[in-house]
Amino acid sequence: MTAENGVSGTTRLRVQRRTADAARVALSVGAGHEISHHRGGADRPPTKSLSGVRMGTISPPPLPLFPPRGPFFAGWSVGGVVGAVRHHPVPCAFAILLLVFMGVEYTVPMVPVASPPLDLGFIVTERLNTALAAAPALNTALAALNTVFVGMQTFYILWTFLVEGRPRPTIAALFMFPCRGILGCSTQLPLPEGFLGSGADFPVGNVSFFLFFSGHVAGAVIASLDMRRTRRHKMAWAFDALNLLQSVRLLAARGHYTIDLAAGVGAGFVADVLAGKYEKIKWKPERQQACCSCGCSCSTPRCM
Numbered sequence: 605m606t607a608e609n610g611v612s613g614t615t616r617l618r619v620q621r622r623t624a625d626a627a628r629v630a631l632s633v634g635a636g637h638e639i640s641h642h643r644g645g646a647d648r649p650p651t652k653s654l655s656g657v658r659m660g661t662i663s664p665p666p667l668p669l670f671p672p673r674g675p676f677f678a679g680w681s682v683g684g685v686v687g688a689v690r691h692h693p694v695p696c697a698f699a700i701l702l703l704v705f706m707g708v709e710y711t712v713p714m715v716p717v718a719s720p721p722l723d724l725g726f727i728v729t730e731r732l733n734t735a736l737a738a739a740p741a742l743n744t745a746l747a748a749l750n751t752v753f754v755g756m757q758t759f760y761i762l763w764t765f766l767v768e769g770r771p772r773p774t775i776a777a778l779f780m781f782p783c784r785g786i787l788g789c790s791t792q793l794p795l796p797e798g799f800l801g802s803g804a805d806f807p808v809g810n811v812s813f814f815l816f817f818s819g820h821v822a823g824a825v826i827a828s829l830d831m832r833r834t835r836r837h838k839m840a841w842a843f844d845a846l847n848l849l850q851s852v853r854l855l856a857a858r859g860h861y862t863i864d865l866a867a868g869v870g871a872g873f874v875a876d877v878l879a880g881k882y883e884k885i886k887w888k889p890e891r892q893q894a895c896c897s898c899g900c901s902c903s904t905p906r907c908m
Contacts, residue, residue, distance in 0.1 A: 720796075721793075721796075723861050723862050723863075724862060725855040725861070725862030725865070726796070726855065726858065726861075726862070728855070729855040729856040732852070732855075733857070733858060735856075736856055737798070737800060743800050743802055744802045744804050745804075746853050747804045747805035747853075748802075748804035748805075750805060750806065750850055750853055751804060753820075753824070753846050753850055754820060754823065756827075756843075757823040757824050757826075757827050757843075758823070760827045760830075760831075761774055761777050761823070761826065761830075762774070764830060771879075771883065771887070772876070772879045772880060772883050773827065773830045773876075773879070775879035775882055775883065776826045776872075776875040776876045776878070776879035777823065777826055779878050779879060780819070780822050780823070780826065780871055780872065780875035781819060783871065783875075784814060784816075784817055784819050784822070784871065785814065787814075787816055787817065788814025788815065788816055788817075789814075792815075793816055793861065795815075796858040796859075796861065797858070798858045799857070799858040800856075800857040800858060800859075801857075801859075802857075805857075805859070806820070815860060815861060815864055816861075816863070816864050816867065817863075817864050817867035817868045817871050818851075818854065818860050818864045818868030819868065820850055820860075821847060821850070821851060821864075821865050821869055821872065822868040822869070822871040822872040823872070824843055824844075824846070824847040824850070825847070825868070825869055825873060825876070827843055828840045828843040828847070829873070829876045831843065851865045
């Protein structure tokens with residue numbers, strides 16, 4: 605009996621020790637969870653357990669659909685709305701235009717299949733179109749001046765790359781023109797009625813061209829944005845003014861639809877942004893050169 609009592613006592617001690625060890629392990633794990641929660645889980649990398657729960661970090665719960673303090677608009681007041689309109693006029697104006705054009709879209713009659721497209725830019729420039737049609741020499745002269753402006757865009761973009769060593773405008777142009785070709789082939793718009801072609805217009809020779817979107821406008825926008833980055837503000841304003849006159853001339857000659865010109869402005873901005881992102885990712889800072897106008901490094905945010 606004494607031996608049996610000794611064996612059973614030893615067994616109980618072993619069980620008690622295992623229970624105590626398990627309790628210590630549980631306490632240490634719980635303390636580790638708490639410490640990692642307070643420290644943001646920075647002490648050790650999170651590991652996945654079998655149940656898919658990250659060890660060492662506690663993921664925050666998803667945001668409730670209904671906030672505990674009630675919906676956001678419940679705290680609005682007349683003074684707050686007036687202050688929002690005064691401090692944020694542009695979003696408020698777009699909100700009003702959203703409602704206006706929703707009503708217009710539900711009520712505007714569709715253009716019949718046999719009718720030409722309705723273009724408000726063509727309506728505004730009707731008198732200019734008539735004047736250019738009556739004076740072919742004037743139309744040719746304006747087309748030649750427009751071609752010179754396109755050459756100015758091309759010269760500036762190539763100058764920034766070949767002389768100043770800044771590739772962003774060139775990369776933007778390389779992004780923009782193939783996209784224009786793809787979209788121009790994807791949806792080929794009919795040539796506008798009353799188109800006044802000229803052998804001096806770009807592309808020179810009175811040849812075929814893509815309507816959507818306007819490469820004339822997009823190229824000018826790319827050059828103007830780069831001029832502003834390099835603090836050539838007077839040149840930028842001059843390019844913007846010439847771009848506006850170019851757009852009026854293209855509408856009067858029926859060389860582009862209004863939507864082509866508007867999309868050209870957006871395409872120029874998008875191509876410039878994409879070129880900037882590509883340059884930040886791929887271009888090495890040690891290869892950057894100083895801007896010729898401001899003398900700072902082109903890798904700084906000010907000149908990017």
